[in-house]
Amino acid sequence: MKSILIIDDEINICTLLSKFLSKHGFKTDSTMTGAQALKMMKEEAYDLVLCDYRLKDTDGAQLLNDIRALRPQTVVIIITGYSDVRIAVEMVKNGAYDYISKPLYPDEILGLVNKALSQPAPSAQGPAVAPHAHEERPQPGEPGKNGGGKYVYGESEPSKALFRELTLVAPTDYSVILFGETGTGKESVAHLIHDHSSRSNQPFIAIDCGSLSKELAASELFGHEKGAFTGAIGTKIGAFEQAHGGTIFLDEIANLSYDIQVALLRVIQEKQIRRVGSMKEIAVDVRLIVASNENLFEAVQKGKFREDLFHRFNEFTIHIPPLRVRNEDLPLFVDSFLSQVSKELNKPEPVMTEEVWDCFRQYDWPGNIRELKNVIRRASLLTPSGKEITMAALPLEMKAGGFSRLSSAAAAAPSSTMEDSDEMPDLPMLDENDLKSVALKAEYNKIINVLKAVKYNKTKAAQLLNIDRKTLYNKLRLLNINY
Incomplete structure (x- = not known):
């Protein structure tokens, strides 16, 4: 006893x-x-x-x-x-x-x-x-590593500058804002910061704020007690408690509602959280890394994001360069993803034809590294073992020849203007006399235009299209749009 x-x-x-x-x-x-x-x-x-x-x-x-x-x-x-x-x-x-x-x-x-x-x-x-x-925490998401278990660091000057900044701030306990286009690898950079810090043996918890509804955000971030609201059938430990001693990564931070921004500011100031439905304060020790594909300072100017919260986060800002300015790194990423996907599919690692390589070099990769990985996964799946990856395995928007390129003027234009000025791409796999094909082409074109207008922010795109994020993701998969 x-x-x-x-x-x-x-x-x-x-x-x-x-x-x-x-x-x-x-x-x-x-x-x-x-x-x-x-x-x-x-x-x-x-x-x-x-x-x-x-x-x-x-x-x-x-x-x-x-x-x-x-x-x-x-x-x-x-x-x-x-x-x-x-x-x-x-x-x-x-x-x-x-x-x-x-x-x-x-x-x-x-x-x-x-x-x-x-x-x-x-x-x-x-x-x-x-x-x-000692507690094992859930590790949501892949840490952005290649098939060999190491990060792809890149050899271009933008990549070297990024790594220099990363290694400077990682050993500190500064809060960090990661700013970059969608798909540039913000979560991978957050993992690298965590792995190079004194908290590397503690939890790393990633939260996609863009997928949190106003009603559920407080519960996901801070937890809730049993019976706190309808459906709360048990006590839930929130992300901040899960990340205690380690790092919490908040992606698409600008999508949080004003009420949650207020609650988040209090947590950062007091270093304590209160679960929904509880009066008990719980101390938390976490390092904050936040990410956004829109400029938070501009969001503050527009009144969409709290200025005091912005300054709490803004102890150090890292700008992550898009893939189109890192052409020297393209072979490194391609080799890494080909190796990783070959292990996933349990088949020999394929090689790409020179025509495909030329297409990769000329394409501007609006979806950045995430799009590149998705293209390689798709192409590897479609290519039989022992065969080369050819143009036939590439998605339609790449074969359309420059369709994904977008001038800075067009990027700032409203979607209606873009739809009028952008000619619908030629999609050879669809029958132009088939009514369903015509509808799919129109839907494809509309989604692409809206994604361009909002700089590939899927949450905003879903709002403009008057559909929820899940429906948008389903349509992206259906239409083979890899953003």
């Missing part, structure tokens, strides 16, 4: 905790002073100590040091009030297993006690490691 010592200067808390934990199979003792607690610990080796931070004769920090010196194998959990949360976090760094804040919830206490006692005993050589360092 595991033994627990409860130290609190409120007799009611000692009594309630003793009765509750005894019912769940623990042997419990309690005391109201630190001096008496140390005396009891000299006589008996307790498995775990629940210790209030504020005691009449000492404080939790001093008592923690005394306990660590006396019984280094004993697990210590700190009980703290709201005003002492930051101190409790420091105590966790100095050897406490974790902390729990008032008001106390029985299920939470029992869960934490069971979890603490299931861990290996703390080492006598130094402070215990906070549990967050």
Whole structure:
């Protein structure tokens, strides 16, 4: 039977905790002073100590040091009030297993006690490691690595300049804004920053803010309690709690609603989150990396993004160059993706004809690296084993010969103007006398024009087309549009 010592200067808390934990199979003792607690610990080796931070004769920090010196194998959990949360976090760094804040919830206490006692005993050589360092967190998304497990760094001058900036800011704890067109690899750069930082062994959590509805954003970011709203059938841990100790990456940050921007500003300032439906504050230690394919400063000027939140993020900004200005890197990316896709498909790595290479070099890649990878995946799938990738395996927009090129003037024009000025491309695979083919060509042309008008921001494109993002993605797949 595991033994627990409860130290609190409120007799009611000692009594309630003793009765509750005894019912769940623990042997419990309690005391109201630190001096008496140390005396009891000299006589008996307790498995775990629940210790209030504020005691009449000492404080939790001093008592923690005394306990660590006396019984280094004993697990210590700190009980703290709201005003002492930051101190409790420091105590966790100095050897406490974790902390729990008032008001106390029985299920939470029992869960934490069971979890603490299931861990290996703390080492006598130094402070215990906070549990967050051991927890396995979900790792959403691919980290942007090639088939060999390494990043494709690039040899062009824009790529070298990007890496220089990245290696400068990565070891710091600065918040970073990543600005670049869609598909330029912003999440991969965020992973690189995390991997080159002191937080590299901690979680990396990526959130696509563009896919979050106003109603669900708070729950996804900060979590919720059971019964907080209709459909909340259980407690949910939000992204900030999942990323504790590590890095959180917020993609398409400009799409967050004003209310969530306000809540996010408070979290950054206070370093605490509050789950939806809860009054309890939870301390979080995360590094923020945010990304946008539109200029956040311009969004501030237009009143779409909070200026104070922008300045909180803007400790360091990295501009990620588009693929069209990194032609020297194209062979590196192609070789990497061909190798990766051959492993995915379990077939020999194909080679490309010179005609395909010429097409790749001349194409301006509006969807950037993501489009390149999708094109190679499609072409590799369509090409039989042992055969070369030919023009027949490329998508229609590439074979249309410059259809994806867009002048800066046209990019700024409204979609209606673009639709009038851009001639519908010749799509040879469709029968011009077939009504369905005509409709598909018109839909294809409209989607391309709108994507151009909004600089390939799919969230904005869906809004302009009056469809949701899921429908737009389905149409992109149906029409083989790789943006």
